[in-house]
Structure formats: structure tokens, C-alpha cells
Amino acid sequence: MRARDQHGEWMLLALAEARAALCSGDVPVGAVIVDAAGQVIGRGRNERELHQDPTLHAEVVAIRQAAARLGDWHLTGCTLIVTLEPCVMCAGAILAARLPTVVFGAWDEKAGAAGSVYDVLRDRRLNHRVEVFAGVDDAECGDMLRTFFEHPDRRGAR
Secondary structure, eight states, X not given: XXXXXXXXXXXXXXXXXXXXXXXXXXXXXEXXXXXXXXXXXXXXXXXXXXXXXXXXXXXXXXXXXXXXXXXXXXOTTOEEEEEEOXXXXXXXXXXHTTOOEEEEEEOOTTTOTBTTSOBGGGOTTSSXXXXXXXOTTHHHHHHHHHXXXXXXXXXOOO
């Protein structure tokens, strides 16, 4: 299976996590982390509203779960798949975890840090750079976010 095809399969899992975030009224962003064998070792969705914690972005939740499962914060050889371009905070967590690959769906033209507003993940001044695959299932990822913000009545219970 070609890498791009595999990214699409993994994105379906991240989209399922994003839909689950709606139940708590959180912005529908979902993430999964897969190991080198393609096995899911971490899942995350935005949980800021659920736990009233501004750091609980989908990427951070997935990174914490993957590190706990491996018993190691070094996530070398793993891939993070997320429905929205990571923000600066999440880009920092990705770099700290030494994730070599990030796949994302929709671009974030307001706060993205993987090529739109900033490009933290590929900044040559840093000690670690990430291979980025952008725009995987971007229409579906973006539509979910647009619907959330345009129709607040469709959000989950808080």
C-alpha cells in the first residue's frame, strides 16, 4: 500500500476521534499515533472543554497515551495523524517527543505551525525536524470544523 493510501486509512481513525470530541462540546479535532508497524498506540481528541484544561489538544492527548503505552517519551519511528494542522504548542510537543512524521488534514490559517502561519516542525534552527504530509482528507476535516463553528446549536452538551 502506498504511503498516501495508508495516511488516508489512518485519517479515518483521526476523524472518528474528532467526531467523538463533539460530545463534550470540544472543537472536533482528532489524532492517532501509529508505530512503525502501523499499529495504533495513541488516540486523542480535543478535551479542553471536557476537563477545562487548555493543554488538552488532540495531539497532546495522543502523545501522552503513546508514550505511556511504550513506556518511553521518545516516539521515534512513529507517525502522528491529526485532522487539523498542529498549533505552536502541539508542534513543540511533537518536537519534544521526537516524532519523525506528521500527517494532517485541514490547514489552520490562523494558528497553524506546520507550514501555514509558522513552520516550527521544519525549522532548521531546531535540533529535530519533521516530515510533514499536509492536506490528507482536507475537505472532510475542514467541513467538520466549519460546521462546528457555523452551527453552535449542533455542538454536544457541555
